[in-house]
Amino acid sequence: MVSIKDVAARAGVAISTVSKVLNGYPNVSEKTRSRVQKAIDELHYVPNAIASALSSKNTARIALIINSLEHSQAIDEIDMHYLSGAIEEAKKRDIELRTYFYSMIEDMSAEDIARDFDAQRIGAFIVYGYNKNDAVLQILHSMHRFKSVLVDTPIYDKDTSSIWIDQAQAQYDVAEAAFSSVKGKRLLYLAGKRNGFVTGERLKGIKKFAKDRKLELTVCYGDFSEAKARAAVLKNGKESDMIACASDLMAVGAVYALADMKIKKPVCGFDGIGLLSYTPQRMMTVIQDFAGISAKAVDAAAALLDGEEGRNIVTGYTIGVREYSDVL
Amino acid sequence: MVSIKDVAARAGVAISTVSKVLNGYPNVSEKTRSRVQKAIDELHYVPNAIASALSSKNTARIALIINSLEHSQAIDEIDMHYLSGAIEEAKKRDIELRTYFYSMIEDMSAEDIARDFDAQRIGAFIVYGYNKNDAVLQILHSMHRFKSVLVDTPIYDKDTSSIWIDQAQAQYDVAEAAFSSVKGKRLLYLAGKRNGFVTGERLKGIKKFAKDRKLELTVCYGDFSEAKARAAVLKNGKESDMIACASDLMAVGAVYALADMKIKKPVCGFDGIGLLSYTPQRMMTVIQDFAGISAKAVDAAAALLDGEEGRNIVTGYTIGVREYSDVL
DNA sequence: CTGTTAGCGCGTTCAG
DNA sequence: CTGAACGCGCTAACAG
Numbered sequence: 001m002v003s004i005k006d007v008a009a010r011a012g013v014a015i016s017t018v019s020k021v022l023n024g025y026p027n028v029s030e031k032t033r034s035r036v037q038k039a040i041d042e043l044h045y046v047p048n049a050i051a052s053a054l055s056s057k058n059t060a061r062i063a064l065i066i067n068s069l070e071h072s073q074a075i076d077e078i079d080m081h082y083l084s085g086a087i088e089e090a091k092k093r094d095i096e097l098r099t100y101f102y103s104m105i106e107d108m109s110a111e112d113i114a115r116d117f118d119a120q121r122i123g124a125f126i127v128y129g130y131n132k133n134d135a136v137l138q139i140l141h142s143m144h145r146f147k148s149v150l151v152d153t154p155i156y157d158k159d160t161s162s163i164w165i166d167q168a169q170a171q172y173d174v175a176e177a178a179f180s181s182v183k184g185k186r187l188l189y190l191a192g193k194r195n196g197f198v199t200g201e202r203l204k205g206i207k208k209f210a211k212d213r214k215l216e217l218t219v220c221y222g223d224f225s226e227a228k229a230r231a232a233v234l235k236n237g238k239e240s241d242m243i244a245c246a247s248d249l250m251a252v253g254a255v256y257a258l259a260d261m262k263i264k265k266p267v268c269g270f271d272g273i274g275l276l277s278y279t280p281q282r283m284m285t286v287i288q289d290f291a292g293i294s295a296k297a298v299d300a301a302a303a304l305l306d307g308e309e310g311r312n313i314v315t316g317y318t319i320g321v322r323e324y325s326d327v328l
Numbered sequence: 329m330v331s332i333k334d335v336a337a338r339a340g341v342a343i344s345t346v347s348k349v350l351n352g353y354p355n356v357s358e359k360t361r362s363r364v365q366k367a368i369d370e371l372h373y374v375p376n377a378i379a380s381a382l383s384s385k386n387t388a389r390i391a392l393i394i395n396s397l398e399h400s401q402a403i404d405e406i407d408m409h410y411l412s413g414a415i416e417e418a419k420k421r422d423i424e425l426r427t428y429f430y431s432m433i434e435d436m437s438a439e440d441i442a443r444d445f446d447a448q449r450i451g452a453f454i455v456y457g458y459n460k461n462d463a464v465l466q467i468l469h470s471m472h473r474f475k476s477v478l479v480d481t482p483i484y485d486k487d488t489s490s491i492w493i494d495q496a497q498a499q500y501d502v503a504e505a506a507f508s509s510v511k512g513k514r515l516l517y518l519a520g521k522r523n524g525f526v527t528g529e530r531l532k533g534i535k536k537f538a539k540d541r542k543l544e545l546t547v548c549y550g551d552f553s554e555a556k557a558r559a560a561v562l563k564n565g566k567e568s569d570m571i572a573c574a575s576d577l578m579a580v581g582a583v584y585a586l587a588d589m590k591i592k593k594p595v596c597g598f599d600g601i602g603l604l605s606y607t608p609q610r611m612m613t614v615i616q617d618f619a620g621i622s623a624k625a626v627d628a629a630a631a632l633l634d635g636e637e638g639r640n641i642v643t644g645y646t647i648g649v650r651e652y653s654d655v656l
Numbered sequence: 657c658t659g660t661t662a663g664c665g666c667g668t669t670c671a672g
Numbered sequence: 673c674t675g676a677a678c679g680c681g682c683t684a685a686c687a688g
Contacts, residue, residue: 001446003664003665003666004665004666005665005666008675013674013675014674014675014676015665015666015667015675015676016666016667016668016669016674016675016676016677017673017674017675018666019666019667019668020667020674022666022667023667027673027674028673028674029673029674032673032674044439044443046443046444046446046447047447047665047666048382048446048447048449048664048665048666049447049448049449050378050381050382050448050449050664050665050666051382051664051665051666051667051680052665052666052667053378053666053680054376054378054379054382054664054665054666054667054680054681054682055665055666055667055668055679055680056666056667056668056680071405071408071409071412072602073401073402073404073405073601073602073603074401076401076404076405076408076409077399077401077404077405079408080399080404080407080408080411081399081404083408083411083427084399084429087427087429087432088429088431088432091428091432097427099411099415099425099427100415100419101412101415101416103416104415104416104419111372115372115374116374118329118374118376119374119375119376119377120377120378121376121377121378252606256652273401274400274401275401275603275606278580278603278606278607279606324584331680331681331682332681332682333681333682341658341659342658342659342660343659343681343682343683344658344659344660344661344682344683344684345657345658345659346682347682347683347684348658348683350682350683351683355657355658356657356658357657357658360657360658375681375682376680376681376682378680378681378682379664379680379681379682379683380681380682380683381664381682382664382665382666382680382681382682382683383663383664383681383682383683383684384664384682384683384684385664385683657688658687658688659686659687659688660685660686660687660688661684661685661686661687662683662684662685662686663682663683663684663685664681664682664683664684665680666679666680667678667679667680668677668678668679668680669676669677669678669679670675670676670677670678671674671675671676671677672673672674672675672676
């Protein structure tokens with residue numbers, strides 16, 4: 001295994017000189033730089049990531065905390081996009097990632113997690129699906145011992161960045177796209193989880209929509225659960241002319257409930273998951289680029305580790321329909 | 329950040345002694361061991377994983393190579409189970425994992441990948457979905473420079489373990505469960521990808537089934553693609569009395585094709601993905617425990633790194649139906 | 657059984 | 673602009 005020493009020997013310079021060209025430091029003459037580079041290329045030298053991490057105390061590793069409570073194909077799809085987006089971005093930028101599922105840390109104290117992070121030389125963590133109920137993550141965040149990036153949560157400060165889409169506007173837009181030509185006045189809204197950050201924002205959006213259109217709004221909390229959404233629609237669906245849902249999974253539940261009742265009403269969802277293509281009824285939804293968001297989250301974490309201050313990052317989305325033909 | 333030095337000081341022993349109790353070495357008296365342990369507990373000391381990895385040359389890190397070519401909710405679901413199974417097992421055993429998606433390495437040479445592995449101190453890799461077409465992975469495997477575990481591929485030798493279910497038997501079993509009471513004699517089989525290892529095995533299983541039942545077997549290659557399966561059934565579905573598919577995704581395509589043609593025939597799938605619960609027709613399938621398989625793969629990789637010889641590991645499966653009510 | 661001594665491979669002063 | 677020297681936190685012989 002060729003080491004920096006071999007490169008130095010071949011280039012006829014000191015180890016430290018090689019290190020300098022490796023890390024793009026200024027004080028190296030162009031001549032020696034190219035000599036060193038030549039040796040690197042010829043030897044196919046790749047720096048040892050471990051040694052590098054140990055030596056430079058820069059704790060450049062980033063933890064990914066996937067906070068979905070259970071598996072379901074819908075959640076898996078979203079999480080997989082989050083994961084692949086982050087992993088590919090990290091690979092490009094040569095950042096090390098550690099993935100944590102919620103189940104791995106749920107019975108650890110914040111202090112335990114912090115020590116685990118220290119041991120792993122983790123300097124920042126990214127949370128997908130942070131919510132107000134997660135005491136542990138909240139403590140971890142409020143310790144300000146690590147940098148953090150919160151996806152879909154509007155909290156940011158000196159060492160915390162936030163990245164999300166404009167939830168309220170997106171909810172408004174999708175409702176408008178789905179219901180613009182609907183005659184009735186009664187709108188049923190299946191909201192997410194109480195205390196969820198996104199839930200509140202999306203609720204704001206649908207309220208504004210209802211107000212602007214002079215619609216009569218009924219809100220049920222479906223907890224992002226397909227089953228609860230289905231039950232809610234079976235119960236309250238008849239007395240409505242259109243149904244907006246705070247997630248695609250709930251929209252699927254709604255659509256199946258309508259199918260059970262053999263009635264048709266326009267429904268709209270939120271997320272853009274593939275399952276939408278298989279349901280008995282097409283619907284408008286907010287299509288999010290989860291992989292792209294995740295890549296940006298990694299960038300944001302890297303920026304924080306570089307000493308930049310936390311920022312509030314708002315990304316885009318599109319409104320559309322996922323057709324069965326899309327998946328074929 | 330408390331280090332081994334602090335622990336040694338507090339316990340009044342040498343650093344190496346602490347290291348010994350940390351790693352469970354024999355030559356330490358019970359008295360000093362407990363003194364050291366006390367210091368560790370009091371200081372909440374957690375060893376620095378990086379330094380440990382650098383010092384011990386044991387290249388105990390394991391690479392996960394996720395070899396699905398594209399995203400689809402079905403594939404995402406399976407991969408996510410693979411990932412979570414591996415990650416949780418690795419966390420338990422304190423093994424470091426690095427995840428690679430195929431897209432990250434597809435335009436690298438085997439030599440490049442090997443150097444990347446060296447740089448990351450990766451000693452073994454696990455491949456999900458290895459197939460005969462992957463020249464690069466084949467080279468990487470045949471270099472015998474790293475230990476490897478191949479999931480769903482019956483190749484094993486001194487430093488390669490293989491883990492899979494008995495594909496042929498599973499295919500036989502699911503067909504039997506699905507078609508035992510079917511009257512007709514014509515069986516359409518949608519096979520996987522030509523040259524795929526699992527494809528061949530499953531084909532064997534269905535052939536044996538057809539022979540035992542004296543059925544007339546027609547085989548189409550659907551390449552594990554939903555669209556191709558759908559097209560194949562639209563074309564050949566009428567002239568069959570039952571349809572077996574080498575994957576759930578193809579079974580979904582088949583079911584939709586039948587729905588298009590407004591005919592009903594028994595169909596069976598393979599894998600046990602959640603999407604099956606949403607299709608217009610229920611079906612028997614082989615239900616695999618992907619997370620469990622993946623956890624075993626990590627164990628197998630760890631065993632190889634410990635110097636054990638490669639083994640051929642066969643795991644179980646169940647036959648069943650995924651109902652919509654299961655997901656609710 | 658315990659402590660001393662060398663490194664692991666690299667980053668980083670600080671003289672020259 | 674260059675290189676010798678030290679240290680990151682830990683493991684692994686080796687003495688004592």
